[in-house]
Amino acid sequence: MLRVALLGLGGYAKRVAEAIKDCKRVKITGLISGTPDKLKSWGSLYGVPENSRYNYENFDRVGDNPDIDAVYIITPNALHKEQAIRVARAKKHVICEKPMALNAKEGEEMIAACKAAGVQLLVGYRLHFENKTTAIIRMRQEGEFGRIRFFQGLSGFKIGDPSQWRMQKKLAGGGALMDIGIYAVNGARYMVGEEPIWVTAQETKTDPERFKEGVDETIQFQLGFPGGAVASCLSTYNMSYLDRFFLNGEKGFAEMQPSTGYGPLKARTHKGELDIPHVTHQTLQMDGMAALLLDGKKPLVPVDGEEGLKDLKILDAIYAACASGKKQMLKL
Ligand code: NAD
Structure with missing residues (x-):
């Protein structure tokens, strides 16, 4: 099982969370939000315990959480770089929504941070699945x-x-x-x-x-x-x-x-x-990312x-x- 924390609980995160319900190999085990009410309601909806819920100030502590393998960043574009680097430093795999960052220079910094931390960096390109x-x-x-x-x-x-x-x-x-x-x-x-x-x-x-x-x-x-x-x-x-x-x-x-x-x-x-037949894109994407992170199975398009x-x-x-x-x- 790939155990994922969602960072940013907005419109697209909701779609991803619902899609993960149908995944064979992915489970939501962490939540990160600036809104305490959302942490509470999403926590009970997706069965995420209080000690795996974080805010934007303290989410570096995911590093101490053995139930989280990866953090999926689903926030406005300008926040991706800094959040990805913090997740990498916490030694968790980074899944980041598109666009990965604001420009190539930021993207290079993210790649370097993930490389230095020995974690993988994936981008939410659902259509590749x-x-x-x-x-x-x-x-x-x-x-x-x-x-x-x-x-x-x-x-x-x-x-x-x-x-x-x-x-x-x-x-x-x-x-x-x-x-x-x-x-x-x-x-x-x-x-x-x-x-x-x-x-x-x-x-x-x-x-x-x-x-x-x-x-x-x-x-x-x-x-x-x-x-x-x-x-x-x-x-x-x-x-x-x-x-x-x-x-x-x-x-x-x-x-x-x-x-x-x-x-x-x-x-x-x-x-x-x-x-x-149509299958929910984010369900295919997340199971595909689990296969990549857990088994090293590469998708058709990286x-x-x-x-x-x-x-x-x-x-x-x-x-x-x-x-x-x-x-x-x-x-x-
Ligand atoms: P949204 O506005 O619905 O959600 C953004 C979330 O980030 C909200 O919960 C908001 O509270 C939070 N947030 C944290 N810090 C914030 C700040 N400083 N200012 C504003 N909001 C802040 O947006 P969304 O549609 O969920 O988009 C989020 C990311 O997902 C974007 O990068 C977007 O490009 C991407 N996205 C991807 C797809 C896809 O199909 N792959 C679809 C939609 C959005």
């Missing part, structure tokens, strides 16, 4: 689509409440690109199956009043891959129904819409509809800190391309 996504990746690996020429990734939604942390640069680190555009970045890499070598990007704001300096609303970006494929992607906080991947090769195509939501996802290729860092390097390059108007070369 999702059945339709992995089926398409396998088809690409087996050559079903032929040489890959093009990927399109459209990731966005209309954001609500302007006071939420996602609309504050200090906590979010950016805007739509950090939050939802990262799915198109990550998806371009696992769908094409190569690491991009250049980035171009353009930012537009249809609502500059609402999206303040540093909180990007809409960014279009293009990635170039060594095999000649290009990706054309869009990330936005101001459009609806934008959750689509399209992969085009010389012998076939794959299309997913929705492609990254909580599912059920829908996928078809030149051979027809993919008829694969979910380690290096994988998170590659995405952060691309996000940095996209922002740099927007700011400079110039093509950015990448070394991943």
